[in-house]
Amino acid sequence: MKGESFTPLVVSIGPFHHSKERLKIMEKFKMRCLERFLQHSNCNVEDLVDTIKSLEGNVRRCYAETIHLSSDEFVKLILLDACFVIEFFISESGMLWSPEDTVLMKPWLTDTIKADLRLLENQLPFFVMDKLFNINASELGLLNVPSSFTRLSFDFFSKYNIQGSTPRDGLEIKHFVDLVRTLLLPSSKAQLVRDEDGIVGHLYSASQLNEAGVEFKVSYSKSLVDLQFKNGALEIPYLELDTNMEPTLWNVTAFELCHYPDNAHVGDYIVLMSFLLRTTKDEDLLIEQGILVNWVGENNAATAFFNNLCPHLFLTNMNTSYTRLAENLNAFYKVPWHAWKATFKRDYFSTPWRTFSTVAAVTLLVLTLIQTVCSLKQAPHN
Numbered sequence: 001m002k003g004e005s006f007t008p009l010v011v012s013i014g015p016f017h018h019s020k021e022r023l024k025i026m027e028k029f030k031m032r033c034l035e036r037f038l039q040h041s042n043c044n045v046e047d048l049v050d051t052i053k054s055l056e057g058n059v060r061r062c063y064a065e066t067i068h069l070s071s072d073e074f075v076k077l078i079l080l081d082a083c084f085v086i087e088f089f090i091s092e093s094g095m096l097w098s099p100e101d102t103v104l105m106k107p108w109l110t111d112t113i114k115a116d117l118r119l120l121e122n123q124l125p126f127f128v129m130d131k132l133f134n135i136n137a138s139e140l141g142l143l144n145v146p147s148s149f150t151r152l153s154f155d156f157f158s159k160y161n162i163q164g165s166t167p168r169d170g171l172e173i174k175h176f177v178d179l180v181r182t183l184l185l186p187s188s189k190a191q192l193v194r195d196e197d198g199i200v201g202h203l204y205s206a207s208q209l210n211e212a213g214v215e216f217k218v219s220y221s222k223s224l225v226d227l228q229f230k231n232g233a234l235e236i237p238y239l240e241l242d243t244n245m246e247p248t249l250w251n252v253t254a255f256e257l258c259h260y261p262d263n264a265h266v267g268d269y270i271v272l273m274s275f276l277l278r279t280t281k282d283e284d285l286l287i288e289q290g291i292l293v294n295w296v297g298e299n300n301a302a303t304a305f306f307n308n309l310c311p312h313l314f315l316t317n318m319n320t321s322y323t324r325l326a327e328n329l330n331a332f333y334k335v336p337w338h339a340w341k342a343t344f345k346r347d348y349f350s351t352p353w354r355t356f357s358t359v360a361a362v363t364l365l366v367l368t369l370i371q372t373v374c375s376l377k378q379a380p381h382n
Contacts, residue, residue: 002308005247006254008116010109013081015067015074016121030080033087041136051135052079055128062125062174082129086136088113089156090145114156115244120251123175126153153179160248162222163187177255180248185265186223191321192265198323199315203275204333206282209234212333216289225269229325232332236276236286241302242295253309261316268319272326274310277303 012023038045052059052075059078060067067074092110116122126149133149146152150167153176160183173179186192210216219226219235228235239245249266256264277283280300286292294301 002250005250006119006121008119008122010112011084011116011122013085013117013122014124015063015069015077016065018077026084027080030084033084034080036087037083037132037136043135048079048083048132048135049075051131052082052128055131059125059128078124078128081124082132085117085124085129086133086149089149089152093145093152093155115247117176118180118244118248118251120177120255123177126173126175126179154183157183160184164222174259177251178259181252181255181266184224184252186221186226191223191226191319192263193320194263194317195320195323196317198320199318200271200275200323200326203272203326203329205278206276206285207279209276209329209333210285214329214332216285216291218290225265225319227269227272227322227325229328229332234329236291238291238293239302240293240295241305246296246305249305250309253313257313261314264313264315265319267313267315268322270306270309271313271315271318272322274306275326277306279303 008017008023010023011026012018012020017023034045038048053071056071056075056078060074069077091105130149133152146155148167150171150173153173154161154165154167157176157180160180163183163186165183165187171182173182204212206216213232214229215233217233217235219228219237221228221235221237224237224239226237249270252266253264253270256267277286280303283292283294283300283303286302287294292302296302296305298304
């Protein structure tokens with residue numbers, strides 16, 4: 001539906017976009033990264049080729065389409081791309097770019113490469129880079145970089161690691177899109193329980209809920225998908241929607257549809273947000289409350305994003321906490337007292353001036369009433 005959100009701009013990783021002419025400019029730089037990798041290691045290029053050849057069958061099986069490259073061509077592609085990624089991560093982790101590299105590696109280019117590495121069609125299997133890194137780990141320790149490729153990857157994608165997660169034992173990572181998804185989800189599995197048949201079929205919009213008395217607050221949770229409704233307040237994690245976060249969510253959602261259709265936790269989040277954001281009024285409300293920042297430029301960019309993506313999600317179940325949250329919000333909306341209380345607060349106590357005016361008016365009314373009562377008591381009786 002949105003090809004530009006899945007297509008690399010400057011560097012091809014893996015076989016899908018390898019032959020595109022405009023991406024070939026980085027191939028020479030990949031050769032330089034291979035040379036540097038060899039300088040860091042105590043092995044030669046033949047050893048690296050043999051390592052990739054031993055993994056070739058498993059690597060090919062990671063791609064859905066048949067890769068029409070000979071064994072030698074495929075091994076060369078995987079080796080160059082893997083060494084490029086490792087050296088790019090190492091150089092970025094400690095700003096270890098050489099003077100020759102800095103001529104090419106301008107900030108705009110490194111930022112674009114980082115964005116390209118988050119695309120679903122631009123991936124290498126994680127185990128390939130992990131294997132090559134381990135060949136080299138003892139030598140890389142001298143560069144003051146993390147001792148594992150998993151730790152190095154966590155550091156590289158720290159923008160999404162708001163929870164400060166560290167690699168846990170037994171963590172399996174398919175590729176970088178899978179890693180980004182892991183970082184976006186709550187660290188506690190208790191928050192990711194699925195309802196076998198439950199799915200949110202209806203939820204009032206943010207502005208409707210607000211008019212019914214629901215307060216909107218920024219959540220203290222550092223997981224993107226952790227929405228909570230308590231004591232009449234809907235707490236939503238902070239979201240900066242920009243030209244990087246948009247394609248990231250597109251790619252993570254597409255990945256879930258392929259590999260986690262029964263555990264599409266980010267997909268659940270997209271669906272829930274599409275209910276809350278239906279109009280510009282809803283978006284403005286979340287922006288005013290500091291929940292959402294729109295860096296895309298258009299007034300209804302977030303609303304359009306969530307509602308354009310949602311129809312492509314075919315969810316058979318949802319996170320139990322989301323189905324309960326929707327039920328509780330809908331029930332809250334239907335209680336008239338909540339709306340009356342919200343209207344009274346909005347009309348008479350929404351600003352300091354209105355509060356002062358209301359208190360002054362009530363005080364004047366009370367004083368007038370007291371004066372009237374006193375006057376009646378003092379009046380002569382016939």
